Amino acid sequence: MSKSLLCPCEDVTASEVDHCIDKGYRDIESVKRFTGFGTGMCQGKQCLTAVARHLELRTKNAPEQIVPFTPRPPLFPTELSYWASASFDPAKAPAGGVPLPYPTASPQGALPSMGFTVPALKPKTQVPERAKIVIIGGGIMGLSLAWNLTEQGERDVVVIDKGYLCAGASGRNGGGIRAQWGTPTLISLAQRSIELMKRFARDMGINVWFRQGGYLFLAKSEEVVKRIEKSAALHNKHGVPTQILTPDAAREIVPQLTMKGIKAAAWNPKDAVIFPWPFVWGYAQQVEKRGVKVETFTRVEGFELGGGPGARRVTRVITDRGDIACDTVVLAAGAWSPQIAKLAGVHLPNQPHRHEICSSEPLKPFLGPLVSVLDTGLYFSQSMRGEIVGGMGDHHEPAGMNLGSTERFLTRYAQALTEQIPQLGHLKVLRQWAGPYDVTPDNSPILGRTSELQNLIQMSGFVGHGFMMAPAVAERMAKWMASGESDELFERFTLSRFAEGRMEREDMIIG
Ligand SMILES: Cc1cc2nc3c(=O)[nH]c(=O)nc-3n(C[C@H](O)[C@H](O)[C@H](O)COP(=O)(O)OP(=O)(O)OC[C@H]3O[C@@H](n4cnc5c(N)ncnc54)[C@H](O)[C@@H]3O)c2cc1C
Incomplete structure (x- = not known):
């Protein structure tokens, strides 16, 4: 029993799913996140049924209480070079994006196209009075x-x-943590958060994959160069050791970067990434x-x-x-x-604004910092599992609660990423999703x-x-x-x- 594999890609056994149920995670989305089942190359196609069946047997919940499961595009693991060479011009693609040929979550998180309803996972007891x-x-x-x-x-x-x-x-979200902010308040809040996040695993007894690989901001335009220079001066005043680097100096930190179009970089080795x-x-x-x-x-x-x-x-x-x-x-x-x-x-x-993001197949660790091109909103880092996790802002994204995924994003992201690291063209995207930025004036x-x-x-x-x-x-x-x-x-x-x-x-x- 304990060694029977439910997810061969990620080696998730039945007993790991049992452990997860015992911890109180009884719906399929939580079990996926807790065990990692379905996050490998098969994208859940081989293991979803086995895990759902196991949950049904173990929890005695009805099938409709175990779903919904939100499959993540792309339909198959697809190389970034494929998306980067897409024939349509992403700058001209319709605002709001072209939906992908895969059922995506509705704003409520349900999948009406697959006939699922939001499950009543808690017994219908009253909340505290x-x-x-x-x-x-x-x-x-x-x-x-x-x-x-x-x-x-x-x-x-x-x-x-x-x-x-x-x-x-x-x-x-992307799990990025940085003290490189533009106001003293956010700088000091971030510094305190980094301190607390560093000791979170010890204090709370859970591994959060904290990795202090730094943040490397790249600037293409003079306006952004001025912005990072001004911020760096403020950082230094508040004890953040940000340095402004030439493109060549920045390439010493990430030798794979082409630095195409980059005029300067801001580098703080104390910034970090975590697994949210x-x-x-x-x-x-x-x-x-x-x-x-x-x-x-x-x-x-x-x-x-x-x-x-x-x-x-x-x-x-x-x-x-x-x-x-x-x-x-x-x-x-x-x-x-x-x-x-x-x-x-x-x-x-x-106002909510959709922000899209994706994750790749794993690579051997090679990328220390989170890299971001501030002008375009591209950012990417390497997770402790080796995946390249990255996203990109879109100024044409209309306000509204929209958690669907688009080809427009994958194309823009792949083009911007491979411009800086062409070798990543061979990397396959496994999962794509979106979340809401909560934007104030x-x-x-x-x-x-x-x-x-x-x-x-x-x-x-x-x-x-x-x-x-x-x-x-x-x-x-x-x-x-x-x-x-x-x-x-x-x-x-x-x-x-x-x-x-x-x-x-x-x-x-x-x-
Ligand atoms: C793609 C993406 C990348 C990001 N990257 C980063 C990053 O690298 N670093 C970083 O610091 N931040 C990042 N962020 C931002 C960060 O994720 C958010 O600022 C943060 O998670 C907000 O937390 P929250 O608790 O306010 O909101 P949420 O996590 O959105 O929680 C709000 C909760 O309210 C619940 N809710 C909604 N309506 C109701 C209702 N009627 N009744 C009861 N509950 C309800 C929702 O289910 C939800 O769980 C990113 C965000 C996105 C979308």
Whole structure:
């Protein structure tokens, strides 16, 4: 039994799936992430049925409770050179992209084309009737806040998520962590996060594949050269050892780079990459041990409000598994936050923007840093499993919650990547997906109290860098919430800044 292989590509045995079930991951998406089944060359085609059948037998769940599974394009492992030579001009392809010939997830994450419905994985028990603090969103923000609240002695906390853990941007990102930012606030938050991330494995007992290989930013235009020079001066002032390099000096760090069109580079050897999923699980497992309830597959559908004029507040959070009376609500639902805030009559200016990304077959380790061409929004790094994981921003991407995948992205990405490392043309793309950037008008987060509803705390708007900010922001937010003392972070980044015309602009954004 224990040695029977369910996924031959990734050597996933039945007992590993059992271990995963015992940990509480009982839906197929979580099992895939926890064991790695289906992430090899067969792309899940050989092993999905075996794992689903095993889950059905072990959990006694009905088949419709085990799915949905979201197959990832491309249909077959496909060389980057194929995508790079695509005949259509990606610059002229329709905005929003050409959908790939593979069923892609709908915004809700379901696969209507395959007839699946979102499963009821939790027994339909009620959520707790009362909690001091309800956190909406079980991504990195919500869970790291829950962890830090327990560090402050707070245990009466419920975290609610409509899907499985890692379903949102926190399970879909590139895992890049850098202190190379354009404002002192983000620089110091990132520095603190890097410190906390370094010791996360030891503190939380889970391997997060932290690798400090540095970040190498490449600049093509004079405007971007000026931007990295200005940022580097600021970094040095704040203890970040960023250096501006010539293209030749940058090639000494990654000899495979052609440096085509590159005028200068910014290099900080202390920046890093991590594997996002165990981070999310690490926080979730530890907070549950301390008595926090993490209610997955539970959707927030509304709020009950109380209090008179000038003292309006949320009294209950309404979910599809019952209502929770509460003292404080934290809205940490990433790019979904505006939809949820609207249910309480609050307008958030954040807009979701699809951001596409992909992963390749593994290669022997050769790439130290995460490399990014700031002008085009290309970035790529090598994971500890050897995959090249990379993405690329798209200024033509319209606002909206769209998690589908496109040929337009693969073509633009392959062309930009092989321009810098032509040898990667032979590399096969195995998986492609997308996640929502949570974009605010000034590229800075929305944090702190809401004027209209004083007990509704905002924690969203982290664009494409929330993962690396979460540990430090959550640490400060938990202290601020528990102590009642003021913290300038939660005065400066409030929602009210937009109405007051105060912008906190950040421009070291990739994509
Ligand atoms: C492709 C991509 C690459 C990125 N790369 C990086 C990177 O390299 N480094 C970095 O630091 N950041 C990166 N980011 C950004 C980072 O992933 C996000 O900023 C961060 O994960 C946001 O975390 P969150 O907890 O705010 O949101 P999310 O992780 O999106 O969590 C929000 C949660 O709210 C839940 N939710 C939504 N609606 C409801 C509802 N009605 N009821 C209950 N729950 C609900 C969702 O299911 C979701 O799990 C990237 C993002 C993307 C998309």
